[in-house]
Amino acid sequence: MMRRPQHIVTLLLTLLVLVLVGLNSAFYFVRLDLTEQRVYSISAVSRALVREIPDNARITFYLSDRLRTQAVETEQIVDLLYEYAAHSRGTIDVEVVDPAAAGVTAEIEQLGVMPQQIQLIEQDQQSLATVYTGIVIEYLDRTHTLPVVIDPRVFEYELTIALRNLVRDHTPQIGILLGRADEALEREYQLSASRLSRRFTLRQLAAAEPIPPDIDALFVIGGRDLTAADTAMIHDYLSRGGSALFAVDGVKVDLQTPNLAAAPAPRRPVDELLEEYGVRVRREIVLDEYHRSIPVARAGGAGTFQSIEPYPAWVSVVNYNSDHPVSARFTGLDLYWPSPLDLDPALDFEILLQSSSRAWLMQEPLITSPLQPAALQRDAAETRGRYVLAAAGGQQNQDRGRIVVVGDSDFLSNLLQYTNSGHNVDFAENLAAWLALDDELLSLRTRAARDVRLNRIEDPAARSRVAGFAQLVNVYLVPLAVAFYGLMRYLRRRSRAHAKPRTERSTTA
Template identity: 35%
Template sequence: MRDPGIAARRLREEGILKGLTLLVLVLAAAGLSLYRFRIDLTRDRSFTLSPASRALASILPEPVRVTYYRSAALADLHPGIRMAQDLLTELEARGSGKIQVLIRDVPDKPGRLEALGILPRQLQVESGGEARIATVYAGVVVEYLDDFRVLPSVLGPERLEYEVVKAIRSLTSGVVPVAALRDGDGDKDPEGDFRLLRAALVRAGYEVRVSSRGTEVEPDVSVLFILGNAALGEVDVDYINRYLESGGGVFAAVRGVLVNPDRNLEARPLGPDPFLDLLESYGIGVRRELVLDTSSLSVPFQVQGPDGRTTYRYVRYPHWVSVDRENVDSSHPAAAGYSGLDLYWPSPLEISDRAGPGARILVRSSTRAWRQTRDFATAPEEESRYRDEEEATRGQYVLAAALPPSGGRKGRLVVAGSSDFLTDLMGMSESEGNALFAVSAADWLCSGDDLPLPSAGAAPRRLRLPEEDALRRRTVFAVYVFNILVVPSLAGLAALLRSARRSRREREGRAA
């Protein structure tokens, strides 16, 4: 027989344990209401905010409102929308009441949004088993006091934290960064030949203006783009050097070999060049050579046939180097958020000890690149001579580098060994990632080191075929066979198996 005293003691102990458990749960709930605790389980830490984002509340004198406008159906149709909302919610949670995030459906009459700069875009969606084209809106408005900034297209978390933090800093400081474009080759129009670059900078929040050769760099310029170097004289170089020494940021897109499209792509190495001499004094040498790479673009060239008619012929053109993700240092802010980069007629760079310990290589060619050092063959009819120096010069070469302030130079410097890759040629070759690379570099050149890095892991990836011709042909053939033979055969086999299973069940039913 059970002792009544023991039973009573156990009941008291169970009551005490239940009470302590309830007390712990109440205290935990109270603590979670006062202190937010979140765990980011995503592989690339997509929802872990940077120190700059977590510190925003401490630098905000007044609250900021962030409104995410998106078409109502988008959250169900596009997974990136929900991820963007979650990231903004995390930002609000870290804002200590200083950051208000609103999620709003696009109104039936979106004229106000379009006036702000949130424009419609076309997306292919599936509904009821049918694919259709839907007109949707997705953009962010960041408001502070009586001013605002607009992120016109936000379909996912990529670059969202980066852009929102940059917009908030711009609003609270009241300063609009200025990007000045200076044509250094003398054969281009900064207004007409760099429209895609200008548009990307404007979308990123920059005021864009032209900086003419032979003039001093205006003191309010945040970043100066030197677009070419063949026509820069001593006066220009002196002005640029003074701007760098005073703390200005410079993006230099330069060349060591001049390729003239108006003379059938005639190429010649540059002679003495004051601006290249300045770069060498900083520790970045630009060789008077061309880098060619098996990782390259196919380019349509206009050719005349035997009958005199003009046609277009696509040529695998190793002078237009297509840079793969693994050859970009996306851990550096100037190259973060890589989404493709193509360099036209690039020259190799050499980094010397004068660049200092903080110098970083941003972009390299593939290991299957080579150089042309003499007798430059660049025209399509010279295709047989493209690889004359391949065996002697095969290797990997530096194509872009970044220098932090050093010595008497207070400004930052980014150098790319191609003076044409930021022209509107990028539209023809579908290389709009070049402009995004320039924007990332510009942000680093005129901003602090603590800006959150744009998400490189989530950037759009290019589908690339193997570089080796034989392997490329085998891959194309395998894909062809898979799509034309294997997929239909599997579909037919599945249909036969399903039909056989149904027939068997019918026979079993009749037999029963």
């Protein structure tokens, strides 16, 4: 009879402990995350940021209930939001709101939350629904909106950068200097500019204009029309500690001609500037067995039709420097008619990207027509090898800032829509963060990004070994392990069944 009060006291104490743990979880957050790079937890950079926020911030996740029940990844985003709040020690307030139920769809659209049309299957019925999955961040008198939030892999990067820019009231500025006078950022580079402008303030600079001191990094794209006065301004900016990307190639390809006529670029002031820094852009084109395809118009009996042809001059980069912050967790890059780079070994340039060992060069006379596949292979036997496609320098040079050179002026142009190369902009964001000396931003960008596809393993023998091992494990070892476990269970039960009658006979005796 005395045990019952003890059980009641034990139960009450257990409930009290659970309540206290729940109350303290708002201030002390612990999670066991055993994944590589701890991708299901916010990083040390994010934790440090939210703990230093001096005033209260409010994060409202406008998430439609209909989408929440269909997309499980939204629950991971909600979970991460509450982790932000827990680590903030009370300065961040998080709320998840269904806009339709709250009747605020018009208001949040004015704030920039974008409605999305998705197909839903509910009760065996397929329907088209308008849903919302956007975030509004309020801090003091400032507001920032993430129009669409759906991918947990990039969510921490987007939210932490938005919070940091709001708290510091500063967004990094990237100056864009186009080396071809007939181009415009909003026309020839519309796709990449729209993506980059979500993270940075983009400013297109006029030729021969002094580069403002508040520019955090400079992108020099192309060099055909840059004069000596332009490169003098660039040199002055770099000597003041500025950093720059040079996307410059040694061959000009005429996109208006049917056969994509190509010719070596004449020597330009930008070449002299780069050679002063230790980089020479060669007047050749790198072609590679790792490449993309190109749409080609062909003549037919009833007119013209379009076909998709393999095109080695559009190189898919698979060989990267895993030790450099820019390319540490490389997700891919496609280059269009890239030129190889020669680096001065006496200077501090480091290779970022290379072609595969199965690449070759197109030398003069240059043939780039996708309708002449045999001609594209003309110089393959004599020039087969690995070539430098991008390099970075300036880390140890006190006389200038950081420099990156990519042997292609088109990798951020609208050509990327033909190869579905959104990862080109991801690479550009990494470059911008590193050039702007924003290593915190870069650590977030590269935290979860990694290309683990087997077809990205360059060495055919290594790729074959990995594929064979995967087949061995999945096709043979796993089924054999299950069968072995079942056999052991069967033998164990059989042994027990035989032992039981012997025990009963001994007891009877």
